[in-house]
Amino acid sequence: VGAESEVVALDRSAARLEEVGKLADLLGCAGVVRTHKMDANKAVATFGEATFDRVLLDPPCSGLGLRPRLRPQTASLADLEGFASYQRKLLRTAAQLLRPGGTLVYSTCTINPMENEGVVGWAVEEL
Structure with missing residues (x-):
């Protein structure tokens, strides 16, 4: 910085x-x-489109990569799909905030492919 x-x-x-x-x-x-x-989904209204050179998105996730350290919980398929849906929404907003030629980093603490490869694959196709 x-x-x-x-x-x-x-x-x-x-x-x-x-x-x-x-x-x-x-x-x-x-x-x-x-x-x-x-709420980061309201960031475009606050800051405007194409405002930032770099955006790091660390969205809420299932945290499956941290499971041994977290209290035991069970996540249903619907829960996991809900995380991925919200992550796609946040990623769309993050992309709108990014200037052309900027860098967007998407980072989670989960090992769930639906929230990682699935969301990134969606972004490559849709954004």
Whole structure:
């Protein structure tokens, strides 16, 4: 992050955004990090299309890659399909925010192909 850079972090969770602020302070880049408590699907209305050079999308996911560390839960097929559907919606929004020639990174903590390869394959075909 350079002196003229700006990092915009969006999340619906005030607690997560507070952690982002603490990390920015710790790393000495608090002056370039702006946090917004909001649903990322509303970001185009707030910031406009083709606004950002880079977008990192870390959407809500099933967390199957973290399962040994999480409390045991069972996720139904409908739950997994719901995550993938919401991830596609967020990815469409992220793509709209990206300037032409920009970089979009999609990252999850799941090992579920429906939420990873499935969503990325959809994006390649649809976006």
